[in-house]
Amino acid sequence: MGTLYDWVKIIHILSIITWMAGLFYLPRLFVYHTQVAPGSEASDKFALMEHRLLKYIMNPSIVAAWVFGLWLTVLIPDFWTQGWLHVKLLCVLLMSGFHGMCAAWRKKFAAGANRKSETYYRVANEVPTILLIVIVVMVIIKPF
Ligand code: HEM
Numbered sequence: 119m120g121t122l123y124d125w126v127k128i129i130h131i132l133s134i135i136t137w138m139a140g141l142f143y144l145p146r147l148f149v150y151h152t153q154v155a156p157g158s159e160a161s162d163k164f165a166l167m168e169h170r171l172l173k174y175i176m177n178p179s180i181v182a183a184w185v186f187g188l189w190l191t192v193l194i195p196d197f198w199t200q201g202w203l204h205v206k207l208l209c210v211l212l213m214s215g216f217h218g219m220c221a222a223w224r225k226k227f228a229a230g231a232n233r234k235s236e237t238y239y240r241v242a243n244e245v246p247t248i249l250l251i252v253i254v255v256m257v258i259i260k261p262f
Contacts, residue, residue, distance in 0.1 A: 123190070123193050123194070130190060133186060137176060141216065142243070142246060142247070144176065149239045151164040151227050152232065152239065168228070176220075183210075184214075200260065202262060206253050209253045210249075216242075
């Protein structure tokens with residue numbers, strides 16, 4: 119019923135899906151959050167949604183993506199000598215940095231102290247998309 123490697127990869131891919139879902143949705147919530155008055159009922163609702171998305175979905179998912187991704191490299195250590203994993207991990211580090219920025223922006227909104235515009239978050243929303251495309255091409259094609 120599948121090798122250990124298969125099951126570690128299954129959990130790796132599932133955790134990536136939930137992490138990406140949060141990375142696509144949270145900046146979108148920020149876009150709508152800029153459209154309501156700080157301290158308003160709507161703003162409090164957005165703050166609650168952003169807090170729960172980050173705490174209960176995105177944070178556990180980023181930890182699982184790293185743990186099971188690195189576990190795959192322990193099972194096949196040769197991967198560390200391959201360029202595709204180096205490019206992939208650079209993109210994953212940038213993706214993790216973006217996750218951290220989302221956490222900082224969430225805190226600003228919760229404190230009613232966001233100063234960034236709706237357009238800023240619309241552009242920011244594209245970052246995970248671009249990184250995801252590069253990551254998936256690297257891991258499936260393994261060009262180098
Ligand atoms: C967090 C650090 C990560 C590490 C160390 C890592 C490492 C790996 C490794 C070693 C594999 C196995 C490759 C193979 O069996 O051919 C793999 C598979 C995969 N990874 Fe990651 N990964 C990480 C994060 C991510 C992220 C963030 C994404 C997407 C956003 C991603 C997407 C995938 C996909 C789609 C596969 C399946 C590839 C296949 O079945 O051929 N990984 N990962």
